[in-house]
Amino acid sequence: MAKIASFGAYIPLFRLSRQEMGNAWGVPAVPGERAVANADEDSLTMAVAAGLDCLAGIDPSSVDGLFFATTTAPYSEKQSAGVIAAALDMRRDINTADFGGSLRAATTALRAAADAIDSGSAGSILVVAADCRLGEPESMWEQLLGDGAGAVLISKEGPAAMRGFHSVAGEQVGAWRRSEDRYVRSFEAKAETQYGYVQSAAQAGKAVLEKEGMAPGDLAKGVITAMDPRSLGTVARSLGLDAGQLQDILFLSVGNPGAALALMMLAGALEQAKAGEKLLVINHGDGADAFLVEVAEAFAPAAGRKGLVGHLLQKRNLPNYTAYVHFRKLMEREEPPLRSSAVTYWRDSRMELNLHGAKCRKCGAVQYPIPRVCGECGTRDELDEVKLDKTGTVYTFTLDHLVGGQYLNVPVPRLVVDLETGGRLFLEMTDGDPQEVKVGMPVEATFRRLHEGSGFHNYYWKCRPLPTAA
Amino acid sequence: MGSIKDKTAIMGVGCTKFGEIWEKDAEDLLVEAVYEALDDAGITPDDIEATWVGVLYNFTGVSGSAAAEPLKLFGKPATRVENFCASGMDAFRNACYAVASGVYDVVLACGVEKLMDTGGSGLPTGEMGHPILGNVSAPGMFALAATRCFHEHGWTKEDLAHVAVKNHKNGALHPKAHFRRPITVENVLNAPMIAWPLGRFDCCAMSDGAAALVVTRPEIAKKSKHKDDYVLTKANALAVHTMQPMYRASFDYLGFPATQAAARLAYEEAGIKNPAKEISFAEVHDCFTITEILNYQDLQFCEPGQGANFVREGHVEVDGDLPVNPSGGLKCFGHPIGATGCRMLYEVTKQLQGRADGAQVKNPRLGLAHNLGGPASVCSVTILGLPE
Numbered sequence: 016m017a018k019i020a021s022f023g024a025y026i027p028l029f030r031l032s033r034q035e036m037g038n039a040w041g042v043p044a045v046p047g048e049r050a051v052a053n054a055d056e057d058s059l060t061m062a063v064a065a066g067l068d069c070l071a072g073i074d075p076s077s078v079d080g081l082f083f084a085t086t087t088a089p090y091s092e093k094q095s096a097g098v099i100a101a102a103l104d105m106r107r108d109i110n111t112a113d114f115g116g117s118l119r120a121a122t123t124a125l126r127a128a129a130d131a132i133d134s135g136s137a138g139s140i141l142v143v144a145a146d147c148r149l150g151e152p153e154s155m156w157e158q159l160l161g162d163g164a165g166a167v168l169i170s171k172e173g174p175a176a177m178r179g180f181h182s183v184a185g186e187q188v189g190a191w192r193r194s195e196d197r198y199v200r201s202f203e204a205k206a207e208t209q210y211g212y213v214q215s216a217a218q219a220g221k222a223v224l225e226k227e228g229m230a231p232g233d234l235a236k237g238v239i240t241a242m243d244p245r246s247l248g249t250v251a252r253s254l255g256l257d258a259g260q261l262q263d264i265l266f267l268s269v270g271n272p273g274a275a276l277a278l279m280m281l282a283g284a285l286e287q288a289k290a291g292e293k294l295l296v297i298n299h300g301d302g303a304d305a306f307l308v309e310v311a312e313a314f315a316p317a318a319g320r321k322g323l324v325g326h327l328l329q330k331r332n333l334p335n336y337t338a339y340v341h342f343r344k345l346m347e348r349e350e351p352p353l354r355s356s357a358v359t360y361w362r363d364s365r366m367e368l369n370l371h372g373a374k375c376r377k378c379g380a381v382q383y384p385i386p387r388v389c390g391e392c393g394t395r396d397e398l399d400e401v402k403l404d405k406t407g408t409v410y411t412f413t414l415d416h417l418v419g420g421q422y423l424n425v426p427v428p429r430l431v432v433d434l435e436t437g438g439r440l441f442l443e444m445t446d447g448d449p450q451e452v453k454v455g456m457p458v459e460a461t462f463r464r465l466h467e468g469s470g471f472h473n474y475y476w477k478c479r480p481l482p483t484a485a
Numbered sequence: 486m487g488s489i490k491d492k493t494a495i496m497g498v499g500c501t502k503f504g505e506i507w508e509k510d511a512e513d514l515l516v517e518a519v520y521e522a523l524d525d526a527g528i529t530p531d532d533i534e535a536t537w538v539g540v541l542y543n544f545t546g547v548s549g550s551a552a553a554e555p556l557k558l559f560g561k562p563a564t565r566v567e568n569f570c571a572s573g574m575d576a577f578r579n580a581c582y583a584v585a586s587g588v589y590d591v592v593l594a595c596g597v598e599k600l601m602d603t604g605g606s607g608l609p610t611g612e613m614g615h616p617i618l619g620n621v622s623a624p625g626m627f628a629l630a631a632t633r634c635f636h637e638h639g640w641t642k643e644d645l646a647h648v649a650v651k652n653h654k655n656g657a658l659h660p661k662a663h664f665r666r667p668i669t670v671e672n673v674l675n676a677p678m679i680a681w682p683l684g685r686f687d688c689c690a691m692s693d694g695a696a697a698l699v700v701t702r703p704e705i706a707k708k709s710k711h712k713d714d715y716v717l718t719k720a721n722a723l724a725v726h727t728m729q730p731m732y733r734a735s736f737d738y739l740g741f742p743a744t745q746a747a748a749r750l751a752y753e754e755a756g757i758k759n760p761a762k763e764i765s766f767a768e769v770h771d772c773f774t775i776t777e778i779l780n781y782q783d784l785q786f787c788e789p790g791q792g793a794n795f796v797r798e799g800h801v802e803v804d805g806d807l808p809v810n811p812s813g814g815l816k817c818f819g820h821p822i823g824a825t826g827c828r829m830l831y832e833v834t835k836q837l838q839g840r841a842d843g844a845q846v847k848n849p850r851l852g853l854a855h856n857l858g859g860p861a862s863v864c865s866v867t868i869l870g871l872p873e
Contacts, residue, residue: 351605355616367617383732384618390733411636411738413628414681415621420605426681429621431629431731431738441619441731449681454636468616475617 017129018173019308020139021317022282023069023166025061026269026326027052028446028482029342031333033158039336040153047267051333052162054342055445055463055477058085058145059095063102063462065164065278066143067405068326071319075103078168080110080140082128084120084274087146088113089464089472091194098474099143101368102462104402110137118240118300120144121165121277126180126304128169139170146273149343151198159242160199161270165278165323174314175285179307181222183215189301208246212299216241217253219305220297224254227307231255235292238262238284238308240276240299250297262294268327274300281308283323289313321482329482331446351419355468365400367475370460372438373398381437405460406481407432407440414449428452430478442478457481488754492585493718494706495869496699497526498831503694503818504663505601511545512555514695515597518824519556522593522697527710530556533699534589536563537580539572539596541822544603552595569858570770571723571865572596573696573826578721578865580700590705595697596828598821607679608691619731624680624688624773626860629731631682631775633738637790642682644793645774646673649686649816651796652771655803656813659843663692663819673774687774692819696827698834703872714838719851719868722751728862739790741776743864744783744857751866752785757851760785764868765849766808766836768829770857771815780855781809784866803844811836811844822858826865829854833869 030048037044052061062083070078081103083096096111110131114120121144128140145164150156169177189211190201201207216239224231237256241247241264251261262284265276272279277298284294285308294308321329333339340346363384365371372383376399378392383403388395410433414426428444430452444452445463458478465475499521501514515538523529538552545551549563566576573596580594603609608623621629634640650670656662668686676685706715724746730736748760757763769784771777778792786807787795795801801809812818812832815825833852835841846852851870857863 353616359616363617381734384729390727391735411629411633413621413625413632413683414678415625415628416677416679417607417622417624420603420607420609422606426678429625429629433734437734439732439734441621454632465617473617 016176016178017132017169018171019167019175019177019285020170020173021069021073021168022285022314022322023065023067023071023320024279024282024323024326025064025068025164026050027056027061027162028329028331029053029333030330031336031339035336036158042153045155045158049158049161049270050163050272051339051342052147053445054344055465056147057089057464058087058147059089059099060462060464060474061145061147061162061164062099062143065145065166066099066103066141068320068322069141069166069168070103072317073168075105078105078109078139078141079137080128080131081105082112082114082124082140082142084114084124084142084144085146086115086118086120086192086274087148088115098368101364102474104369110140118274119298119302119304120274120300122296122298122304125167125169125177129177129180132169132171139168142167142169142278144275144278146275148273149198152345156199156201159271161265161272163269163272163275163279165275165282167278167281174312175288175308175310177306177308179223179227180304181219181226181306182302182304183219184302208242212241212246213249213253215303216250216297216299219303220250220254220295223295223305223307229293233293234260234295235288236260236262236284236294237297238280238294239297240264240280242271279323285310285314286322286324350467351421353419353466353468355471355473357469357471360473370403370405370476371400372403374401383438383440403438403440404434404436407434407458409452409454409456409458410439411454412452414452425449430458432458432478442476444479445477446479451480489581489585489721490719490755491703491717493581494701494703495716495830495834496701496706496709496711497522497528498698498834499525500661500696500828500831501694502661503692503821503828506693507601509693511551511597511599514693515552515555515595518597518695518697519593519595522699525710526699528591528699530558532591533558533593534591535561535583536593536595537566537576538563539566539576539823539826541567541569541572541598542609545597545599545823551597569863570772570820570822571826571856571858571863572823573828574830574854574856574865574867575723575826577698577700577827577830577867578723581718581721584700584702591699591701593697594700594827595695596823596826597695598823599693600691600821601693619729622680624683627773627776628680628683630738630779634775635682637739638793640793642674643670644797645687645778646670647796648771648774648777649673651802652810652814652816655811655844656817659813659817661842662813662817663690664817683773683775689772689815690819692821694818694821694824694828696824696831698827698830714871716834716837716869717872719870720751720754720866722747722754722866723864724750725863728860730860740779740783741857741861741864743861744780744855747864747866748784751868755868757868761787761807763851764807764853765851766811766846767853767855768812768814768832769809769855771810772820772857776857777809777814780857784853784855803846808846811841811846813843826854826856829856830867830869837869837871
């Protein structure tokens with residue numbers, strides 16, 4: 016039986032209050048705030064962040080596969096899972112796969128991962144999900160959606176077990192988005208909620224309870240995805256669950272993060288779960304998936320793993336709706352032409368994605384970029400590739416207003432960072448306030464989308480200040 | 486290794502006005518600068534046996550044709566030299582070795598750049614640089630040193646401002662400078678930020694310009710128009726250091742090793758034991774105010790850590806004991822990259838000859854010219870002097 020060995024989450028730092036959004040358009044606002052991915056983030060970068068959170072303290076080369084679930088894949092043709100696996104410094108001889116096209120994709124991937132473990136075709140698989148869907152400006156969707164990512168490590172061993180998978184397939188009614196559409200579409204919310212969500216979610220949930228011979232009272236939590244609390248309540252009542260048993264759907268704190276919601280909610284449930292508890296997980300989208308999680312022992316905290324709670328606590332409010340427009344690129348702007356080279360990018364990928372440097376066997380100096388001749392002792396070809404630290408201290412910096420031949424009003428902080436175990440990196444800072452950068456400040460690396468030179472996504476690492484609780 | 490000392494001479498110099506010269510192209514600028522140098526030398530283009538031209542950007546010109554084509558110097562050698570901001574001075578350096586070898590008698594060293602043709606803000610970065618790693622603007626590269634020096638030495642933006650104020654005071658007197666207006670410390674501190682902590686007035690401007698030198702051996706110069714005041718090359722040093730200081734943990738950002746190395750090589754070649762006393766004046770690379778302050782230290786004009794005091798104490802004023810940038814420097818001329826090294830040598834030559842266009846240094850004997858290019862990775866130091 017497949018087990019859950021670890022979990023992780025990621026929520027972008029920035030939040031926008033729904034009241035700000037309502038004010039921008041002069042329309043009513045629902046309560047709460049939503050998470051907004053930075054301009055340099057997408058579903059792939061957020062998946063890396065959640066994956067790093069999940070793998071804290073775990074050797075990535077011990078994992079046999081990576082499944083990535085999203086409805087907002089950065090490429091229609093080009094596998095994202097392979098890039099995520101490289102950024103997580105996983106092996107090359109693993110099973111990487113993208114799961115897409117539905118809000119249900121993350122649990123489809125979970126089921127496939129569980130089946131792989133059970134069949135013996137893999138010892139462990141990391142399942143990550145992320146989404147940054149866009150709602151039509153001025154609409155309620157824009158307020159309700161949010162950006163985020165979740166991750167679960169499925170393995171032969173772990174504190175919790177998954178079983179009783181049941182799926183209800185292919186409902187035709189529900190929100191959709193064609194390939195050529197930018198914004199999520201909806202036809203009739205009531206019908207979509209009733210027949211696209213409530214009906215299949217309840218059906219799947221009931222089937223699992225029946226199959227497993229369980230009563231609603233046996234469950235510690237119902238981890239049930241939903242667009243809003245009211246429709247969640249309808250499903251809960253039909254299953255006989257009371258409000259106290261329902262896992263937070265992040266409605267007030269994040270918004271609906273699409274395919275990521277199921278894994279983020281599961282992470283939230285697991286980090287609080289006690290030994291002996293049972294959780295019913297239901298995920299919807301073009302039908303529904305449901306399964307049972309049995310927690311044999313509580314998950315011990317892992318150093319470096321923030322989980323859902325840790326990310327909920329780290330936030331910075333965007334001042335206004337205009338910031339959201341800028342971050343999510345809703346306005347057509349002239350971009351400076353940048354060049355890139357797919358060949359160079361491929362050749363340098365272990366340096367740029369895996370963030371490997373090299374250590375000289377003669378003098379021990381850790382260097383980056385990887386040279387042929389040691390920069391400190393001059394010895395040729397006596398260097399071993401090494402994994403670099405992701406934390407360091409600012410040695411010096413500048414706040415650069417000149418980028419790509421343009422003068423920017425808000426500068427890009429560029430930091431010279433000395434890594435804890437040797438080596439030095441030169442990184443753009445993101446998420447932080449340029450005016451708060453100081454020599455000696457501790458920073459950590461974060462995987463972001465650097466630019467679109469030559470028409471492909473140039474991903475690389477930036478840095479951000481070590482987070483503090485809000 | 487040998488020495489170039491007293492083996493070559495400058496027998497003519499020319500320089501255009503520097504500035505935003507929209508209506509002229511590289512051909513116009515080069516023709517003006519070169520013909521001024523030829524006239525100063527009393528020779529014609531037929532007398533030029535070989536040419537070296539400093540150009541950084543391909544859009545200004547490529548290959549030796551960058552000079553040969555506008556000047557119609559056909560049927561003889563011409564070479565484009567590119568070494569970041571040291572391009573122009575390196576063109577001169579190569580020209581010197583050509584005549585010192587005896588293979589050539591009279592050659593041309595020149596430099597030109599048409600930065601104003603590019604549009605946009607700041608030096609164009611599209612051509613150079615890695616698509617992913619190490620991207621930073623030119624001011625940003627040197628700002629990293631300013632930030633660290635502020636941290637280590639307690640220097641301030643006001644310390645840097647004194648450099649800009651001094652250079653503008655000098656530039657106001659020079660008819661060929663781009664900027665000819667004195668400024669105050671307040672102007673500098675209130676200027677818009679470009680790459681913290683460097684603001685607009687801490688940075689040299691984008692500019693167009695060209696300069697040229699006619700180079701020969703002393704025995705030929707002795708029979709030329711400048712037979713009584715030709716200028717001798719005492720040293721032609723060039724040193725390259727890392728292009729990736731932002732990736733090398735051993736780089737302290739408190740000075741530039743390329744300059745330190747080139748200075749040592751130059752002083753050894755020229756037989757100079759006490760540079761602060763023996764160098765009469767210098768034209769140094771003040772791409773940014775912080776660079777000039779670190780140049781004082783790296784060129785051994787003052788002790789490490791004392792650069793800010795050195796300018797505050799007035800040593801580098803035109804009437805001080807070691808005038809730096811009496812022309813107004815890159816700050817007032819701007820920095821048409823290929824041209825700058827040659828412009829400095831034009832200036833040092835005319836200062837030594839007592840016929841400076843602007844502020845005149847009193848009784849100079851040895852003049853030093855310094856360029857520091859790229860991410861401070863290439864440094865050229867040339868020392869010129871009058872015959873003993």
